[in-house]
Amino acid sequence: MINQHQKTFKEQIEKEGNDLGKRPAWLKVKLPTGENYNEVRTLMRRQQLNTVCEEARCPNIAECWNYRTATFMILGDTCTRSCGFCNINVGIPNELDMGEPRRVADAVKELGLRHVVITSVNRDELKDGGAGIFNMTINLIRRETTDTTIEILIPDFKGEVDTFNIIMKNPPDILNHNLETVPRLYHAVRPQAKYQRSLDLLKWFKSNGLRTKSGIMVGIGEKKEEVLELMKDLVAHGCDILTIGQYLQPTKVHLPVDRFVTPEEFNFYHDEGLKIGFKIVESSPLVRSSYHADRHARAIF
Numbered sequence: 001m002i003n004q005h006q007k008t009f010k011e012q013i014e015k016e017g018n019d020l021g022k023r024p025a026w027l028k029v030k031l032p033t034g035e036n037y038n039e040v041r042t043l044m045r046r047q048q049l050n051t052v053c054e055e056a057r058c059p060n061i062a063e064c065w066n067y068r069t070a071t072f073m074i075l076g077d078t079c080t081r082s083c084g085f086c087n088i089n090v091g092i093p094n095e096l097d098m099g100e101p102r103r104v105a106d107a108v109k110e111l112g113l114r115h116v117v118i119t120s121v122n123r124d125e126l127k128d129g130g131a132g133i134f135n136m137t138i139n140l141i142r143r144e145t146t147d148t149t150i151e152i153l154i155p156d157f158k159g160e161v162d163t164f165n166i167i168m169k170n171p172p173d174i175l176n177h178n179l180e181t182v183p184r185l186y187h188a189v190r191p192q193a194k195y196q197r198s199l200d201l202l203k204w205f206k207s208n209g210l211r212t213k214s215g216i217m218v219g220i221g222e223k224k225e226e227v228l229e230l231m232k233d234l235v236a237h238g239c240d241i242l243t244i245g246q247y248l249q250p251t252k253v254h255l256p257v258d259r260f261v262t263p264e265e266f267n268f269y270h271d272e273g274l275k276i277g278f279k280i281v282e283s284s285p286l287v288r289s290s291y292h293a294d295r296h297a298r299a300i301f
Helices: 004-015 035-046 061-066 100-111 131-144 161-169 183-189 195-207 224-236 263-276 293-300
Strands: 071-074 115-120 149-153 174-176 211-218 241-246 280-283
Touching: 071 100, 071 131, 100 131, 115 131, 115 293, 131 149, 131 161, 149 293, 161 195, 174 195, 174 293, 183 224, 195 211, 195 224, 211 224, 211 263, 224 241, 224 263, 241 263, 263 280, 280 293
Parallel strands: 071 115, 115 149, 149 174, 174 211, 211 241, 241 280
Antiparallel strands: none
């Protein structure tokens, strides 16, 4: 259910009458097929695991799964927050599945992953926000596959340093936390989040020795100069890697697409990001947080 800020923002964009028509050619992808895709899908069902690839309707699922990579989504499939862009279920989550970390570790080993990404829904009803399950999952993966680099894409845990310390008991190789959009749009896009809190989170983990990463969407109502200011904020808070992709409306009840950003503008963000100080910038229409994550890990270590 969208809140009043989201409703007002949605109506504003729709009132402007943006007739975007069909998606441009650069946003078209093939239907997911292939031997490896089917094998990975079968493994996820057998292990009763959730993936953000499926839950968020990622356009790169065919490419990634055929490359035998996937982003595991832990802490269940129901989120306690109502972001205006996200297609993951919102509601009261089920009890924690304490067998989930073991199943993730087994799947990582079976797939023989060189790099694995672990993300989660928000679990604001939990005292530790689910940080303990991240801790267990990383620990079990490291026991099974010592050569696998681990990236976690975490919620903000309400900015609680106690939960950050739980993560650091078994620290990942890369700590990812997405800003998603520019601060002006937070009330509509991330109503339960705070821009500065997310920046402070990234700075805290960077100061504790981790490589840090963040991601944003464009085409959801931001201005070009706002994106550049956000990029400067991230670098100032120690962010190493940035991903930028086109926002695509998952259903009609979600926030509408404001515009289709051209490949030329994505190239501009890529070049400016490197000038500003990011070590790696992945910027193109179909980029999502975990796209080419294994390549980023190999490049930065």
